[in-house]
Amino acid sequence: xxVGYISWCYLLRRRINSIGVMGITVGVGALxxxxxxxxxxLEESRDTVRGSLADVxxxxxxxxxxxxxxxxxxxxxxxxxxxxxxxxxxxxxxxxWGGLLIQPGGGGFDSIRHLxxxxxxxxxxxxxVGVDVQSEYTTTNLREWLTNESDARVAVENVDDPFxxxxxxxxxxxxxWIVVGEQLAEYRGLHQGSVINLITVVPDPxxxxxxxxxxxxxxxxxxxxxxNEVDLSRIYVDRWELxxxxxxxxxxxxxxxxxxxxxxxxxxVDATLTASLKEQGLIVSDRVRSYEVxxxxxxRGSLLGAIENERVLMGIMLALIVLxxxxxxxxxLMMMVTEKRRDIGILTALGATPTSIRSIFxxxxxxxxxxxxxxxxxxxxxxxxxxxxIERWLSATFEVQIFNRDVYMFSHIPAVVTPLTxxxxxxGALLATAIFSFxxxxxxxxxxxxxxxxxx
Amino acid sequence: MSQATHKDCLLVAEGIRKSFRIGxxxxxxxxxxxxxxxxxxxxxxxxxxxxGKSTFLHVLGLLEPPTEGRILLNGKSTxxxxxxxxxxxxxxHIGFVFQAYHLLPDLTALENIILPARxxxxxxxxxxxxxxxEQEAAEILERxxxxxRLKHKPNQxxxxxxxxxxxxxxxxxxxxxxxADEPTGNLDTGTGERVLELLFHEQQSRGASLxxxxxxxxxxxRCDRVxxxxxxxxxADSSVVIPH
Ligand SMILES: Nc1ncnc2c1ncn2[C@@H]1O[C@H](COP(=O)(O)OP(=O)(O)OP(=O)(O)O)[C@@H](O)[C@H]1O
Ligand SMILES: [Mg+2]
Numbered sequence: 001x002x003v004g005y006i007s008w009c010y011l012l013r014r015r016i017n018s019i020g021v022m023g024i025t026v027g028v029g030a031l032x033x034x035x036x037x038x039x040x041x042l043e044e045s046r047d048t049v050r051g052s053l054a055d056v057x058x059x060x061x062x063x064x065x066x067x068x069x070x071x072x073x074x075x076x077x078x079x080x081x082x083x084x085x086x087x088x089x090x091x092x093x094x095x096x097w098g099g100l101l102i103q104p105g106g107g108g109f110d111s112i113r114h115l116x117x118x119x120x121x122x123x124x125x126x127x128x129v130g131v132d133v134q135s136e137y138t139t140t141n142l143r144e145w146l147t148n149e150s151d152a153r154v155a156v157e158n159v160d161d162p163f164x165x166x167x168x169x170x171x172x173x174x175x176x177w178i179v180v181g182e183q184l185a186e187y188r189g190l191h192q193g194s195v196i197n198l199i200t201v202v203p204d205p206x207x208x209x210x211x212x213x214x215x216x217x218x219x220x221x222x223x224x225x226x227x228n229e230v231d232l233s234r235i236y237v238d239r240w241e242l243x244x245x246x247x248x249x250x251x252x253x254x255x256x257x258x259x260x261x262x263x264x265x266x267x268x269v270d271a272t273l274t275a276s277l278k279e280q281g282l283i284v285s286d287r288v289r290s291y292e293v294x295x296x297x298x299x300r301g302s303l304l305g306a307i308e309n310e311r312v313l314m315g316i317m318l319a320l321i322v323l324x325x326x327x328x329x330x331x332x333l334m335m336m337v338t339e340k341r342r343d344i345g346i347l348t349a350l351g352a353t354p355t356s357i358r359s360i361f362x363x364x365x366x367x368x369x370x371x372x373x374x375x376x377x378x379x380x381x382x383x384x385x386x387x388x389x390i391e392r393w394l395s396a397t398f399e400v401q402i403f404n405r406d407v408y409m410f411s412h413i414p415a416v417v418t419p420l421t422x423x424x425x426x427x428g429a430l431l432a433t434a435i436f437s438f439x440x441x442x443x444x445x446x447x448x449x450x451x452x453x454x455x456x
Numbered sequence: 457m458s459q460a461t462h463k464d465c466l467l468v469a470e471g472i473r474k475s476f477r478i479g480x481x482x483x484x485x486x487x488x489x490x491x492x493x494x495x496x497x498x499x500x501x502x503x504x505x506x507x508g509k510s511t512f513l514h515v516l517g518l519l520e521p522p523t524e525g526r527i528l529l530n531g532k533s534t535x536x537x538x539x540x541x542x543x544x545x546x547x548x549h550i551g552f553v554f555q556a557y558h559l560l561p562d563l564t565a566l567e568n569i570i571l572p573a574r575x576x577x578x579x580x581x582x583x584x585x586x587x588x589x590e591q592e593a594a595e596i597l598e599r600x601x602x603x604x605r606l607k608h609k610p611n612q613x614x615x616x617x618x619x620x621x622x623x624x625x626x627x628x629x630x631x632x633x634x635x636a637d638e639p640t641g642n643l644d645t646g647t648g649e650r651v652l653e654l655l656f657h658e659q660q661s662r663g664a665s666l667x668x669x670x671x672x673x674x675x676x677x678r679c680d681r682v683x684x685x686x687x688x689x690x691x692a693d694s695s696v697v698i699p700h
Binding site: 003 | 539546552554560561563567574575576625
């Protein structure tokens, strides 16, 4: 009781303590703010990456084969089989192929055989994705991407049938309509009705030799996935159009799955599906953890892992600030113990025990930590929740761009404040200060304070 | 010394030896000092500087352990009690007044005075009610002529004022023993006399015993008994009863 009172008096009436409090405030505030922002980036990136894939991607390794073990060419048996599996909500076929996009224009050309003055920058790698639109909508975020709010968007006319010829289109070309990424459209100046040329390579069914196909397509609109890479290279087209473009060699290359509870099944789903599909002869893998059945994390795990690593490193570095702040408290306490030697003697004469003297100095340290954590948590949480506004204000005031909203394809700075983060940071700071306060407090109780009571 | 006399005595010191370690040398300061402090008595301890008076007071006040010997408070041995109980005894039964005042510089006069009550509250020996304690402290300060100094910090007070605050603090819990080590040593004669007058008056009206160390013969004359300390021992024949 009097321990709390005396330590509180010392805290308030010795200005030096404000340095300790401020140090911990800064450390805790910065940790909470930065970690919340990193968590925000991580979650946003996860959402983006996950959205550009599906929960599970089945990519049979062997369609078609030339060694007689031919798997069904059609996706239907595989889809029918996986839909019977536990936890699979939806499945959609995809025909995914690589190609080159060549833009008619300056150089001018009619086909791959007639390139006039073609420039290197006119060739763009294209990831051509043939989809059954309605089915694709059940497993991926494509529908949202087509309707995402964005300044640069070229809207498709009918989201339910994005590859349909726009009503008002005047031309009468027989070519199929495609949807391209917003970034690609922006860099290439594509708009509704723009003509592009796609070139690809397909196997000759007779002898397996590489054969190049090329065809013109018309741009129906754009999508925005927020994933830079996807928005720069992916081109959506109707699956049967693509199959036709590939000379009917393939009908599908992937089947995407939507699960009922991804988090629950993420660790087991690939093994169970592989075993079951292999038994039914729908994939040919001879390994248990097959690369033919993968979760979206298997596909892009390294990117997320990098962000996660960054977050951990950032946390460790910022934890050093808290450690330094706790050390400041240590220094302040050591100073106060020396300075207060006479006070310790007086308190002893008035009836205090060494234990209560120790508690007094320990509590001064803990008051520093508690106040610092309180202020730090408030500043950190408010800062993280309002980081976007703060950044805009700072950018406007100092006329420098701190956060480039185009680079990350984030329209805002994401921040996710979790109670667990706040609690662990606060308890970490408290623990560090407690450890650092212990020694000065112990020293205070071991002083021989009576000597200080002798008349000077 | 018979047991009967011990019983009448509030505080008894038997054969107190005290030595200090300096480096690897033991220096004995008290060489078997004896003392009896009777109830409500005003006992004066005199002696040359360096004789060991302050050291003796610290041992008697349960602040420092004797190297040898016993201290009995109300007939009970003290240095074999647990630390916490001894501290509680010190808090409740003994009030200190020092030459250098020894107020906590960060607390106001009022806060300094009620500090012993807070500590007693922590021990549970006396309930602590802040409002009552402050009321009582304010009354004492008013009696001591410090009505306008309640909220002053020690460094805003004169020496005489500080010593009066320190006396108020020593007396606050109505201890049975007040130990004063040269309380007027830092004050001019006039102020010293007034402060001591206050101390004597309060001690008498409360019936507390006073153990006073002073170099001032005139103060000694006003005490019931005077003991001489010489070279770490109380002179056997030094006890003088001064008739009032
Ligand atoms: N902690 C200590 N360590 C070593 N020596 C000490 C210690 N405390 C006191 N002494 C020594 O003990 C002797 C007695 O000191 P003490 O303060 O008791 O004398 P005193 O009688 O009160 O003198 P004064 O009248 O000047 O106050 C001195 O020689 C002093 O140096
Ligand atoms: Mg002395």
